[in-house]
Amino acid sequence: MTSPDPPGLATLRPRLPSPVQEVVDDRFERRGVRLLLKRDDLIHPELIGNKWRKLAPNLTAAAGRTVVTFGGAWSNHLRATAAAGRLLGIPTVGVVRGDELADRPLNPSLTRCASDGMRLHFVDRATYRRKSSPRDLAAILRAADAEDAYVVPEGGSNAEAVRGCRALGTELHGRAEVVAVACGTGGTLAGLAAGLGPGVRALGVPVLKGGFLTAGTEALQREAFGGRRGTWSLDERFHFGGYARVPAELDAFAEDFEQRHGLPVERLYVAKLLYGLVALAGEGAFPRGTAVAAVITGRPFP
Numbered sequence: 001m002t003s004p005d006p007p008g009l010a011t012l013r014p015r016l017p018s019p020v021q022e023v024v025d026d027r028f029e030r031r032g033v034r035l036l037l038k039r040d041d042l043i044h045p046e047l048i049g050n051k052w053r054k055l056a057p058n059l060t061a062a063a064g065r066t067v068v069t070f071g072g073a074w075s076n077h078l079r080a081t082a083a084a085g086r087l088l089g090i091p092t093v094g095v096v097r098g099d100e101l102a103d104r105p106l107n108p109s110l111t112r113c114a115s116d117g118m119r120l121h122f123v124d125r126a127t128y129r130r131k132s133s134p135r136d137l138a139a140i141l142r143a144a145d146a147e148d149a150y151v152v153p154e155g156g157s158n159a160e161a162v163r164g165c166r167a168l169g170t171e172l173h174g175r176a177e178v179v180a181v182a183c184g185t186g187g188t189l190a191g192l193a194a195g196l197g198p199g200v201r202a203l204g205v206p207v208l209k210g211g212f213l214t215a216g217t218e219a220l221q222r223e224a225f226g227g228r229r230g231t232w233s234l235d236e237r238f239h240f241g242g243y244a245r246v247p248a249e250l251d252a253f254a255e256d257f258e259q260r261h262g263l264p265v266e267r268l269y270v271a272k273l274l275y276g277l278v279a280l281a282g283e284g285a286f287p288r289g290t291a292v293a294a295v296i297t298g299r300p301f302p
Helices: 050-062 077-089 101-103 108-115 125-129 136-145 159-171 187-195 213-225 248-261 270-280
Strands: 020-023 034-038 067-071 091-098 119-124 179-183 199-206 229-235 290-297
Touching: 020 179, 050 077, 050 119, 050 159, 067 077, 077 091, 077 108, 077 125, 091 108, 091 125, 091 136, 101 119, 108 119, 119 136, 125 136, 159 187, 159 213, 179 187, 179 270, 187 199, 187 213, 187 229, 199 213, 199 270, 248 270, 270 290
Parallel strands: 034 290, 067 091, 091 119, 179 199, 179 290, 199 229
Antiparallel strands: 020 034
Protein backbone atom coordinates (compact mmCIF):
# COMPACT_ATOMS: atom_id res chain seq x y z
CA MET A 1 0.00 0.00 0.00
CA THR A 2 1.35 3.42 -0.95
CA SER A 3 2.03 5.70 1.98
CA PRO A 4 0.18 9.04 2.13
CA ASP A 5 1.51 12.06 0.30
CA PRO A 6 4.05 14.13 2.22
CA PRO A 7 3.00 17.54 3.51
CA GLY A 8 2.93 19.90 0.56
CA LEU A 9 2.54 17.36 -2.24
CA ALA A 10 -1.25 17.57 -2.23
CA THR A 11 -1.02 21.36 -2.46
CA LEU A 12 0.36 20.97 -6.00
CA ARG A 13 -3.17 19.93 -7.01
CA PRO A 14 -2.53 17.27 -9.64
CA ARG A 15 -5.28 16.64 -12.15
CA LEU A 16 -6.07 13.02 -11.35
CA PRO A 17 -7.40 10.95 -12.88
CA SER A 18 -6.05 12.50 -16.04
CA PRO A 19 -8.60 12.96 -18.85
CA VAL A 20 -9.16 10.52 -21.69
CA GLN A 21 -9.72 12.07 -25.11
CA GLU A 22 -11.01 10.17 -28.14
CA VAL A 23 -9.72 11.41 -31.50
CA VAL A 24 -10.94 10.55 -34.96
CA ASP A 25 -8.01 9.51 -37.16
CA ASP A 26 -8.69 7.92 -40.53
CA ARG A 27 -5.59 5.69 -40.23
CA PHE A 28 -7.31 3.91 -37.34
CA GLU A 29 -10.93 4.46 -38.33
CA ARG A 30 -10.64 2.63 -41.65
CA ARG A 31 -9.34 -0.38 -39.72
CA GLY A 32 -12.30 -0.25 -37.33
CA VAL A 33 -10.06 0.83 -34.44
CA ARG A 34 -10.77 3.63 -31.94
CA LEU A 35 -7.88 5.80 -30.76
CA LEU A 36 -7.97 7.25 -27.25
CA LEU A 37 -5.39 9.58 -25.76
CA LYS A 38 -4.76 9.25 -22.02
CA ARG A 39 -3.72 12.84 -21.31
CA ASP A 40 -1.19 12.37 -18.55
CA ASP A 41 0.52 15.47 -19.95
CA LEU A 42 -2.25 17.44 -18.22
CA ILE A 43 -1.63 16.12 -14.68
CA HIS A 44 0.53 19.06 -13.63
CA PRO A 45 2.17 21.89 -15.60
CA GLU A 46 5.67 21.05 -14.31
CA LEU A 47 5.48 17.46 -13.07
CA ILE A 48 4.11 16.03 -16.27
CA GLY A 49 2.65 12.61 -16.91
CA ASN A 50 4.54 9.60 -15.65
CA LYS A 51 6.96 11.96 -13.91
CA TRP A 52 4.25 12.77 -11.39
CA ARG A 53 3.23 9.14 -11.01
CA LYS A 54 6.83 8.03 -10.41
CA LEU A 55 8.07 10.95 -8.31
CA ALA A 56 5.12 11.36 -5.93
CA PRO A 57 5.67 8.06 -4.08
CA ASN A 58 9.43 8.60 -4.03
CA LEU A 59 9.03 12.08 -2.56
CA THR A 60 6.85 10.50 0.10
CA ALA A 61 9.58 7.99 0.89
CA ALA A 62 12.26 10.72 0.93
CA ALA A 63 10.43 12.41 3.82
CA GLY A 64 12.08 15.78 3.22
CA ARG A 65 15.63 14.49 2.76
CA THR A 66 17.79 15.63 -0.13
CA VAL A 67 16.91 13.69 -3.28
CA VAL A 68 19.72 12.49 -5.55
CA THR A 69 18.96 11.17 -9.00
CA PHE A 70 20.65 10.50 -12.33
CA GLY A 71 20.31 11.40 -15.99
CA GLY A 72 21.86 12.57 -19.21
CA ALA A 73 22.19 16.14 -20.38
CA TRP A 74 18.65 16.22 -21.80
CA SER A 75 16.92 14.13 -19.14
CA ASN A 76 13.22 14.81 -18.65
CA HIS A 77 13.51 13.04 -15.32
CA LEU A 78 16.18 15.44 -14.03
CA ARG A 79 14.05 18.43 -15.00
CA ALA A 80 10.98 17.00 -13.27
CA THR A 81 12.93 16.19 -10.10
CA ALA A 82 14.41 19.67 -10.00
CA ALA A 83 10.96 21.22 -10.43
CA ALA A 84 9.56 19.05 -7.64
CA GLY A 85 12.38 20.15 -5.37
CA ARG A 86 11.66 23.80 -6.04
CA LEU A 87 7.91 23.43 -5.57
CA LEU A 88 8.21 21.45 -2.34
CA GLY A 89 11.34 23.02 -0.87
CA ILE A 90 13.32 19.76 -1.07
CA PRO A 91 17.05 19.92 -1.94
CA THR A 92 17.93 18.00 -5.11
CA VAL A 93 21.18 16.81 -6.64
CA GLY A 94 21.40 15.67 -10.26
CA VAL A 95 24.24 13.31 -11.17
CA VAL A 96 24.82 14.00 -14.86
CA ARG A 97 26.43 11.56 -17.29
CA GLY A 98 29.56 13.05 -18.90
CA ASP A 99 32.23 14.91 -16.91
CA GLU A 100 33.22 16.75 -20.08
CA LEU A 101 30.00 18.75 -19.71
CA ALA A 102 31.21 20.36 -16.49
CA ASP A 103 33.39 22.84 -18.38
CA ARG A 104 30.80 23.73 -21.01
CA PRO A 105 27.86 26.14 -20.92
CA LEU A 106 24.75 24.38 -19.65
CA ASN A 107 22.24 23.36 -22.30
CA PRO A 108 18.63 24.59 -21.92
CA SER A 109 17.57 21.42 -20.08
CA LEU A 110 20.34 21.57 -17.47
CA THR A 111 19.91 25.33 -17.22
CA ARG A 112 16.30 24.70 -16.18
CA CYS A 113 17.47 22.18 -13.59
CA ALA A 114 19.97 24.63 -12.13
CA SER A 115 17.47 27.50 -12.08
CA ASP A 116 15.10 25.24 -10.13
CA GLY A 117 17.80 24.83 -7.49
CA MET A 118 19.19 21.43 -8.45
CA ARG A 119 22.88 21.04 -7.69
CA LEU A 120 24.53 19.36 -10.68
CA HIS A 121 27.34 16.84 -10.20
CA PHE A 122 29.02 15.61 -13.40
CA VAL A 123 30.67 12.17 -13.55
CA ASP A 124 32.62 10.42 -16.26
CA ARG A 125 30.75 7.93 -18.40
CA ALA A 126 32.54 4.85 -17.07
CA THR A 127 31.65 5.75 -13.49
CA TYR A 128 28.09 6.54 -14.53
CA ARG A 129 27.69 3.06 -16.03
CA ARG A 130 28.67 1.53 -12.68
CA LYS A 131 26.26 3.62 -10.60
CA SER A 132 24.08 0.62 -9.70
CA SER A 133 27.00 -1.02 -7.91
CA PRO A 134 26.68 -0.27 -4.17
CA ARG A 135 30.38 0.51 -3.89
CA ASP A 136 30.40 2.89 -6.87
CA LEU A 137 27.13 4.50 -5.81
CA ALA A 138 28.58 5.19 -2.38
CA ALA A 139 31.63 6.80 -3.99
CA ILE A 140 29.42 8.99 -6.21
CA LEU A 141 27.37 10.12 -3.20
CA ARG A 142 30.52 10.95 -1.24
CA ALA A 143 31.91 12.97 -4.13
CA ALA A 144 28.58 14.80 -4.45
CA ASP A 145 28.49 15.52 -0.69
CA ALA A 146 25.16 13.70 -0.50
CA GLU A 147 25.85 10.55 1.52
CA ASP A 148 22.63 10.81 3.54
CA ALA A 149 20.39 11.55 0.57
CA TYR A 150 17.43 9.55 -0.71
CA VAL A 151 18.44 8.01 -4.05
CA VAL A 152 16.06 7.79 -7.01
CA PRO A 153 17.44 5.77 -9.95
CA GLU A 154 17.83 7.03 -13.51
CA GLY A 155 14.43 7.54 -15.11
CA GLY A 156 12.79 7.37 -11.70
CA SER A 157 11.96 3.66 -12.01
CA ASN A 158 12.04 1.69 -8.76
CA ALA A 159 9.50 -0.28 -6.77
CA GLU A 160 7.90 2.87 -5.34
CA ALA A 161 7.52 4.37 -8.82
CA VAL A 162 6.11 1.16 -10.30
CA ARG A 163 3.49 0.95 -7.59
CA GLY A 164 2.68 4.61 -8.24
CA CYS A 165 2.12 3.90 -11.94
CA ARG A 166 -0.34 1.11 -11.18
CA ALA A 167 -3.05 3.78 -10.81
CA LEU A 168 -2.60 4.59 -14.50
CA GLY A 169 -3.97 1.16 -15.32
CA THR A 170 -6.85 1.35 -12.89
CA GLU A 171 -7.89 4.73 -14.33
CA LEU A 172 -8.35 3.03 -17.72
CA HIS A 173 -10.59 0.19 -16.54
CA GLY A 174 -13.27 -0.47 -19.15
CA ARG A 175 -11.93 2.12 -21.61
CA ALA A 176 -9.66 0.14 -23.95
CA GLU A 177 -8.49 -3.33 -24.92
CA VAL A 178 -4.91 -2.20 -25.60
CA VAL A 179 -3.03 0.50 -23.67
CA ALA A 180 0.26 1.64 -25.17
CA VAL A 181 3.07 3.66 -23.61
CA ALA A 182 6.54 4.77 -24.69
CA CYS A 183 9.28 3.21 -22.55
CA GLY A 184 12.68 4.38 -21.38
CA THR A 185 13.38 2.30 -18.29
CA GLY A 186 10.19 0.20 -18.16
CA GLY A 187 8.83 1.50 -14.86
CA THR A 188 5.65 3.02 -16.26
CA LEU A 189 4.87 -0.11 -18.29
CA ALA A 190 5.51 -2.32 -15.26
CA GLY A 191 3.01 -0.41 -13.12
CA LEU A 192 0.49 0.18 -15.90
CA ALA A 193 0.28 -3.53 -16.75
CA ALA A 194 -0.28 -4.41 -13.10
CA GLY A 195 -3.18 -1.98 -12.84
CA LEU A 196 -5.05 -3.04 -15.97
CA GLY A 197 -7.96 -5.43 -15.65
CA PRO A 198 -8.26 -8.92 -17.13
CA GLY A 199 -8.39 -9.06 -20.91
CA VAL A 200 -6.53 -5.76 -21.38
CA ARG A 201 -3.05 -5.77 -22.89
CA ALA A 202 -0.30 -3.24 -22.22
CA LEU A 203 2.05 -2.48 -25.12
CA GLY A 204 5.42 -0.85 -24.55
CA VAL A 205 7.24 1.04 -27.31
CA PRO A 206 10.93 1.40 -26.31
CA VAL A 207 12.62 4.64 -27.30
CA LEU A 208 16.10 3.20 -26.83
CA LYS A 209 17.62 0.40 -28.83
CA GLY A 210 19.25 -2.57 -27.21
CA GLY A 211 16.49 -5.06 -26.44
CA PHE A 212 17.01 -4.91 -22.66
CA LEU A 213 13.59 -3.76 -21.52
CA THR A 214 11.85 -7.14 -21.22
CA ALA A 215 14.24 -8.24 -18.51
CA GLY A 216 14.23 -4.78 -16.94
CA THR A 217 10.44 -4.57 -16.78
CA GLU A 218 10.19 -8.08 -15.34
CA ALA A 219 12.76 -7.18 -12.69
CA LEU A 220 10.83 -4.04 -11.72
CA GLN A 221 7.60 -6.03 -11.38
CA ARG A 222 9.36 -8.60 -9.19
CA GLU A 223 10.71 -5.80 -7.00
CA ALA A 224 7.32 -4.07 -6.74
CA PHE A 225 4.88 -6.99 -6.70
CA GLY A 226 6.90 -10.17 -6.22
CA GLY A 227 6.48 -11.38 -9.79
CA ARG A 228 5.20 -10.65 -13.28
CA ARG A 229 1.82 -8.92 -13.37
CA GLY A 230 -0.67 -8.28 -16.16
CA THR A 231 -0.44 -8.97 -19.86
CA TRP A 232 2.22 -6.92 -21.57
CA SER A 233 4.63 -6.98 -24.48
CA LEU A 234 7.17 -4.75 -26.22
CA ASP A 235 7.57 -3.72 -29.83
CA GLU A 236 11.22 -2.75 -30.35
CA ARG A 237 10.90 -1.40 -33.92
CA PHE A 238 10.21 2.28 -33.36
CA HIS A 239 13.22 3.71 -31.51
CA PHE A 240 14.49 5.49 -34.68
CA GLY A 241 18.09 4.72 -33.84
CA GLY A 242 18.06 5.38 -30.11
CA TYR A 243 17.27 7.90 -27.43
CA ALA A 244 17.05 11.55 -28.53
CA ARG A 245 17.19 10.50 -32.20
CA VAL A 246 14.53 12.46 -34.07
CA PRO A 247 15.08 12.00 -37.81
CA ALA A 248 13.17 14.06 -40.35
CA GLU A 249 10.61 11.32 -40.93
CA LEU A 250 9.63 11.24 -37.25
CA ASP A 251 9.55 15.03 -36.98
CA ALA A 252 7.29 15.27 -40.03
CA PHE A 253 4.98 12.61 -38.59
CA ALA A 254 4.74 14.53 -35.30
CA GLU A 255 3.97 17.81 -37.08
CA ASP A 256 1.22 16.09 -39.07
CA PHE A 257 -0.30 14.58 -35.92
CA GLU A 258 -0.25 17.98 -34.24
CA GLN A 259 -2.10 19.52 -37.18
CA ARG A 260 -4.65 16.70 -37.32
CA HIS A 261 -5.52 16.70 -33.63
CA GLY A 262 -4.26 19.91 -32.03
CA LEU A 263 -2.01 17.96 -29.66
CA PRO A 264 1.54 19.19 -28.99
CA VAL A 265 3.63 16.06 -29.63
CA GLU A 266 6.75 15.52 -27.52
CA ARG A 267 9.40 14.10 -29.84
CA LEU A 268 11.63 11.81 -27.73
CA TYR A 269 8.88 9.56 -26.38
CA VAL A 270 5.36 10.40 -27.49
CA ALA A 271 6.11 10.79 -31.21
CA LYS A 272 7.69 7.32 -31.33
CA LEU A 273 4.70 5.84 -29.53
CA LEU A 274 2.17 7.40 -31.89
CA TYR A 275 4.23 6.52 -34.97
CA GLY A 276 4.36 2.93 -33.77
CA LEU A 277 0.62 2.76 -33.22
CA VAL A 278 -0.11 4.13 -36.69
CA ALA A 279 2.25 1.55 -38.17
CA LEU A 280 0.67 -1.27 -36.18
CA ALA A 281 -2.83 -0.20 -37.20
CA GLY A 282 -1.70 -0.24 -40.83
CA GLU A 283 -0.38 -3.76 -40.36
CA GLY A 284 -3.74 -4.93 -39.04
CA ALA A 285 -2.31 -5.67 -35.61
CA PHE A 286 -5.51 -4.58 -33.86
CA PRO A 287 -8.77 -6.48 -34.52
CA ARG A 288 -11.74 -4.46 -35.70
CA GLY A 289 -13.63 -3.04 -32.75
CA THR A 290 -10.51 -2.59 -30.64
CA ALA A 291 -10.08 0.57 -28.59
CA VAL A 292 -6.41 1.54 -28.27
CA ALA A 293 -5.37 4.03 -25.61
CA ALA A 294 -2.06 5.89 -26.08
CA VAL A 295 -0.60 7.30 -22.85
CA ILE A 296 0.63 10.85 -23.52
CA THR A 297 3.42 11.04 -20.97
CA GLY A 298 4.89 14.44 -21.84
CA ARG A 299 4.79 17.52 -23.99
CA PRO A 300 7.44 19.39 -25.98
CA PHE A 301 10.17 21.11 -24.00
CA PRO A 302 9.76 24.87 -24.55
